[in-house]
Amino acid sequence: MKPTHITIKDIAKMLGVSPSTVSRALKDHPDISEETRNLVKTFAEKVKYRPNALALSLRKQKTNTLGLIVPEIVHHFFSSVISGMEDLAYGEGYTMMICQSNENFYREVINLQALLDHRVDGLLVSISKTTREFNHLHNALDSGIPMVFFDRICDELDTDRVITDDFEGARIATTHLIETGCRKILHLAAPRHLLIGKNRYEGYAQALKNHKIPLDESLVLKCDTREEVMSMRQHILTLAPQIDGIFGVNDSTAIAVMQVLQENGYRIPQDISVVGFGDGPIATIASPPLTTVEQKGYEMGREAVRLLIQRLENPSAMINNQTKIITPSLVRRKTSR
Amino acid sequence: MKPTHITIKDIAKMLGVSPSTVSRALKDHPDISEETRNLVKTFAEKVKYRPNALALSLRKQKTNTLGLIVPEIVHHFFSSVISGMEDLAYGEGYTMMICQSNENFYREVINLQALLDHRVDGLLVSISKTTREFNHLHNALDSGIPMVFFDRICDELDTDRVITDDFEGARIATTHLIETGCRKILHLAAPRHLLIGKNRYEGYAQALKNHKIPLDESLVLKCDTREEVMSMRQHILTLAPQIDGIFGVNDSTAIAVMQVLQENGYRIPQDISVVGFGDGPIATIASPPLTTVEQKGYEMGREAVRLLIQRLENPSAMINNQTKIITPSLVRRKTSR
DNA sequence: ATGAAAGCGCTAACAG
DNA sequence: CTGTTAGCGCTTTCAT
Numbered sequence: 001m002k003p004t005h006i007t008i009k010d011i012a013k014m015l016g017v018s019p020s021t022v023s024r025a026l027k028d029h030p031d032i033s034e035e036t037r038n039l040v041k042t043f044a045e046k047v048k049y050r051p052n053a054l055a056l057s058l059r060k061q062k063t064n065t066l067g068l069i070v071p072e073i074v075h076h077f078f079s080s081v082i083s084g085m086e087d088l089a090y091g092e093g094y095t096m097m098i099c100q101s102n103e104n105f106y107r108e109v110i111n112l113q114a115l116l117d118h119r120v121d122g123l124l125v126s127i128s129k130t131t132r133e134f135n136h137l138h139n140a141l142d143s144g145i146p147m148v149f150f151d152r153i154c155d156e157l158d159t160d161r162v163i164t165d166d167f168e169g170a171r172i173a174t175t176h177l178i179e180t181g182c183r184k185i186l187h188l189a190a191p192r193h194l195l196i197g198k199n200r201y202e203g204y205a206q207a208l209k210n211h212k213i214p215l216d217e218s219l220v221l222k223c224d225t226r227e228e229v230m231s232m233r234q235h236i237l238t239l240a241p242q243i244d245g246i247f248g249v250n251d252s253t254a255i256a257v258m259q260v261l262q263e264n265g266y267r268i269p270q271d272i273s274v275v276g277f278g279d280g281p282i283a284t285i286a287s288p289p290l291t292t293v294e295q296k297g298y299e300m301g302r303e304a305v306r307l308l309i310q311r312l313e314n315p316s317a318m319i320n321n322q323t324k325i326i327t328p329s330l331v332r333r334k335t336s337r
Numbered sequence: 338m339k340p341t342h343i344t345i346k347d348i349a350k351m352l353g354v355s356p357s358t359v360s361r362a363l364k365d366h367p368d369i370s371e372e373t374r375n376l377v378k379t380f381a382e383k384v385k386y387r388p389n390a391l392a393l394s395l396r397k398q399k400t401n402t403l404g405l406i407v408p409e410i411v412h413h414f415f416s417s418v419i420s421g422m423e424d425l426a427y428g429e430g431y432t433m434m435i436c437q438s439n440e441n442f443y444r445e446v447i448n449l450q451a452l453l454d455h456r457v458d459g460l461l462v463s464i465s466k467t468t469r470e471f472n473h474l475h476n477a478l479d480s481g482i483p484m485v486f487f488d489r490i491c492d493e494l495d496t497d498r499v500i501t502d503d504f505e506g507a508r509i510a511t512t513h514l515i516e517t518g519c520r521k522i523l524h525l526a527a528p529r530h531l532l533i534g535k536n537r538y539e540g541y542a543q544a545l546k547n548h549k550i551p552l553d554e555s556l557v558l559k560c561d562t563r564e565e566v567m568s569m570r571q572h573i574l575t576l577a578p579q580i581d582g583i584f585g586v587n588d589s590t591a592i593a594v595m596q597v598l599q600e601n602g603y604r605i606p607q608d609i610s611v612v613g614f615g616d617g618p619i620a621t622i623a624s625p626p627l628t629t630v631e632q633k634g635y636e637m638g639r640e641a642v643r644l645l646i647q648r649l650e651n652p653s654a655m656i657n658n659q660t661k662i663i664t665p666s667l668v669r670r671k672t673s674r
Numbered sequence: 675a676t677g678a679a680a681g682c683g684c685t686a687a688c689a690g
Numbered sequence: 691c692t693g694t695t696a697g698c699g700c701t702t703t704c705a706t
Contacts, residue, residue, distance in 0.1 A: 003481040005456075007699055018677045023701060031675055053454045054400065055699035058391045058682050073423065074635075076618070079416045086410065086437050095451060098435050100423050114432060118390045119342075144340040226622065252622060259624050281413070282622050285563065285589065287596050298411075344683055355693045360685060368691055392683035395698050 006049050015043060026051075057119065066308060067115030068098045069108060069125040071152065076280035077297045078126070081150065084301025085124060092309055094121075101128040109136045122146040122308045127154055146311045150304040160307045161323040162300050166196050169293040169328035170203025171210075173275045174247050176291070176330055178211050180337040182245030182273055185213075186236075188253045190224040197224070200249050200277065224249050229256035237264055244272055245336075251276040255286045258335060273336040277328075288334030300326050343386050352380060363388075394456070403645060404452030405435045406445060406462040408489065413617035414634045415463070418487065421638025422461060429646055431458075438465040446473045459483040459645045464491055483648045487641040497644045498660040499637050503533050506630040506665035507540025508547075510612045511584050513628070513667055515548050517674040519582030519610055522550075523573075525590045527561040534561070537586050537614065561586050566593035574601055581609055582673075588613040592623045595672060610673040614665075625671030637663050 008026075012019040017036065025032045025040035026049075057063040066089050070078050082098065089096050097120055099111035108128045113136075115123065123145055125137070134154055141147055141157060148160040177185050187204045190197030201220065208215050219239070223232055236257060248254030254276030258268050266272055268288060276283060276292035283290040303324050311319070345363075349356040354373065362369045362377035363386075394400040403426050407415050419435065426433050434457055436448035445465045450473075452460065460482060462474070471491055478484055478494060485497040514522050524541045527534030538557065545552050556576070560569055577598060585591030591613030595605050603609055605625060613620060613629035620627040640661050648656070 005480075005699095008701095009699075019699090020678080020701075021676055024676085027701095033675060036675080050450070050454050052395075052456060052699050054391055054395045054456055055682090056701085058389075058395055058684095058698090059700050059702095061682070063391065073410075073420045074413070074416045076411070076413075079411045083410045083437065086435070087439075090436070095434060095436075095455065097432055098423070099427070099432075100420065102424070113387070117387050118432065143342075255622050262624075281617070282619050285592050285619050286622070287599075287624065342683095345685095346683075356683090357685075357694080358692055361692085364685095370691060373691085389683050392698090393685085395682090395700095396684050396686095398698070 005052065006047050007052070008049075011040065011044055011047065011049060015040065061119075063119050063121055064094050065118065065120045066094050066096050066305065067118070067120035067123045068096055069101055069111050069115070069123070070098070071101050071103045071126060071128050073098075073100050077151075077278065077295060080297030081126075081301035081304075084298035084303075085305045086301075087298075088302045088305045089309075092305075094305075094309065103128045103130055105130040105132070112136050112140060116140060116143075116145070120145075121312050122148070124148055124150060124304050124308060126150050126152040128152075146308060148304050148308045148311075150300055158321055160311065160321050162304045162307065162326065163323065164295055164300065164326045164328055166199035166328075167203040167206070169277060169295075170200035170247065171207045172203075172328070172330050173277065173293050174204045174207035175210070176332070176336060177245040177247060177273055177275055178207060178213065180273060183213060184216075184243040185219065185245040185247055186239060186243045187220045188223045188229070188246065188248045188257060189220055190249045191222060197249065204247055219243065224253055226252045226256040229253050229260060233260045236260060240264070240266060240272070246272060246274045248274065248276045251278040251280055251283050251286075251290060251292055254290060254292065254335075255282060258286065258290075269334070269336050275330075275336055279331055283331075283333070286335070291333045291336040292331055293328045294331045295328050296326050342389065343384050344389070345386075348377065348381055348384065348386060352377065400456050400458055401431050402455065402457045403431050403433050403642065404449075404455070404457035404460045405433055406438055406448050406452070406460070407435070408438055408440045408463060408465050410435075410437050414488075414615065414632060417634030418463075418638035418641075421635035421640075422642045423638075424635075425639045425642040426646075429642075431642075431646065440465045440467055442467040442469070449473050449477060453477060453480075453482070457482075458649050459485070461485055461487060461641050461645060463487050463489040465489075483645060485641050485645045485648075487637055495658055497648065497658050499641045499644065499663065500660065501632055501637065501663045501665055503536035504540040504543070506614060506632075507537035507584065508544045509540075509665070509667050510614065510630050511541045511544035512547070513669070513673060514582040514584060514610055514612055515544060515550065517610060520550060521553075521580040522556065522582040522584055523576060523580045523594075524557045525560045525566070525583065525585045525594060526557055527586045528559060534586070541584055556580065561590055563589045563593040566590050566597060570597045573597060577601070577603060577609070583609060583611045585611065585613045588615040588617055588620050588623075588627060588629055591627060591629065591672075592619060595623065595627075605672050606674050612667075612673055616668055620668075620670070623672070628670045628673040629668055630665045631668045632665050633663050 008019050008022045012022045022040050025037045101108035137157055150162040153161045189201050192198050205215050246257055254274050258274045276290050279292045279294040283292045345356050345359045349359045359377050362374045438445035487499040490498050526538050529535050542552050583594055591611050595611045605611055613627050616629045616631040620629045
């Protein structure tokens with residue numbers, strides 16, 4: 001049994017008026033007499049008339065749909081972003097069409113095409129890790145569709161953007177360690193060729209510099225996953241006696257080192273303080289609960305949608321592209337003093 | 338600059354043929370001469386023609402879009418489900434329109450309406466915690482739209498369903514505890530009026546019964562959040578000396594008890610074994626890593642979409658509604674022997 | 675104050 | 691083999 005919907009034409013027929021009259025009455029067009037207007041409206045309500053969004057979109061050349069391409073849904077940060085986007089978009093009368101690239105370039109291209117085929121009004125995108133080449137995005141942009149990048153932005157495209165201030169987050173984290181008494185701070189870093197690796201490293205370096213603490217490169221380890229921590233445990237343990245603080249580039253590495261240390265008799269934070277980055281669900285259940293930098297995915301999502309809708313609704317307004325920077329904040333818990 | 342798309346009409350005009358010819362050529366209609374077909378196809382490719390999905394949907398009365406209503410996106414289980422749905426739907430040529438109810442009944446109703454307005458071909462829904470009344474879903478179903486419930490199903494609606502076998506999961510978990518030597522097993526349970534509370538409790542009870550271990554109700558505590566564990570810590574500690582195993586209704590409570598115990602000198606699993614339920618990201622980073630029951634959200638998502646598409650593509654086939662049961666499996670890690 | 679007609683982009687009878 | 695026509699559901703001139 002196919003769902004059959006009532007149309008304006010149906011109503012017109014049943015009421016003995018023309019479709020145009022029904023259409024106008026429904027949207028309070030001034031030309032329509034109060035009488036017919038009420039007639040139509042009450043009738044429409046009675047038969048539960050609902051406008052067909054498809055027809056509307058086709059007619060108006062506007063879908064009120066926002067297309068999203070995200071690397072992975074199953075990721076606390078990204079799902080927070082999506083949640084923020086959904087909430088705001090929904091509140092503004094837009095719906096979202098969501099695609100995940102699964103960190104796969106080819107799929108990102110297809111996703112983009114699908115969204116374009118559906119004539120979404122605008123695009124929200126965070127690029128996949130395997131994306132090295134940006135023709136697909138270039139083309140989309142050239143065709144004139146509004147687009148905002150978030151988190152994983154693309155430098156060679158001039159668009160609105162929302163990013164977290166990784167530098168500042170790292171600086172705050174490291175400063176916190178310094179201000180609570182640490183002097184020899186180990187940094188577990190992401191590769192320098194990744195933006196987050198670079199920026200967080202630099203924030204760390206800046207904090208040291210601000211406090212006249214010399215930067216010791218032997219205290220910066222390329223080590224950004226739990227697994228890597230585990231495989232580098234020996235090295236970390238040889239370093240341990242000479243350090244009093246650790247800044248991990250993300251929560252999982254921070255928690256992983258903490259565990260390695262604890263298993264070897266170190267007390268956190270009495271012997272060594274630890275700060276992470278991200279504030280996912282694992283931070284709170286760590287033992288002790290992890291002091292970390294909160295990344296505000298939800299807020300980032302809202303901001304991205306805000307930027308996009310603003311552009312959609314200020315038609316031609318040649319506003320310069322904006323880069324909105326979300327400043328993360330420190331969440332003090334128990335792994336630091 | 339509005340994105341302007343090339344249409345079939347445009348192509349027809351430029352090639353001096355009729356729109357229908359173009360339409361047919363593009364889809365390899367047998368009536369079209371190979372010559373014109375190639376002409377049209379290469380030209381279409383050159384100008385990057387892309388069919389307008391909106392127009393297509395309107396025409397075909399089929400949107401190839403699946404509507405999803407989920408309580409919360411930011412939740413490991415649900416985001417896994419979404420991911421599974423997205424992947425399969427995408428592979429089958431469908432796109433997804435995703436709404437979150439935020440556990441709010443009113444919003445669930447609106448979400449449903451929005452999806453219906455967009456004429457999604459089918460619905461995937463997991464009901465919100467605050468939903469006590471099902472008229473909106475009843476109406477949708479009566480109107481004939483295919484619908485599959487997953488995880489949080491609604492008993493009074495006769496539809497396809499996908500659920501996890503909570504009873505069996507709990508039975509497996511408890512059995513594992515028993516088989517590794519535990520006899521006095523504490524169960525941290527969800528309220529009995531919730532399905533998961535009831536089913537997991539019963540699975541626990543069944544396992545005991547199968548092994549002729551008497552069920553001691555004083556070892557069943559209504560306690561299903563981390564916070565609750567913390568506020569009941571005293572009581573738990575008085576119970577601790579007499580127990581050798583714990584089955585937590587979810588991972589966070591399991592991890593929380595484990596921590597309370599550890600802080601008080603108990604060794605896990607030497608003194609007490611612990612098993613959780615869910616297998617979210619927190620399970621692996623717990624220390625020691627948590628033995629738990631894997632809930633297979635991704636698989637559930639795929640299954641739900643499979644059921645839905647099957648119904649969409651077997652037009653009238655009056656297949657009886659199916660309830661697909663996902664049997665969770667035990668993931669042995671280090672909190673049990 | 676209301677209706678007729680055209681058209682958004684596409685497809686599918688029906689002609690020829 | 692190709693073109694003409696009508697229509698999916700809706701809005702919006704242009705008439706009346």
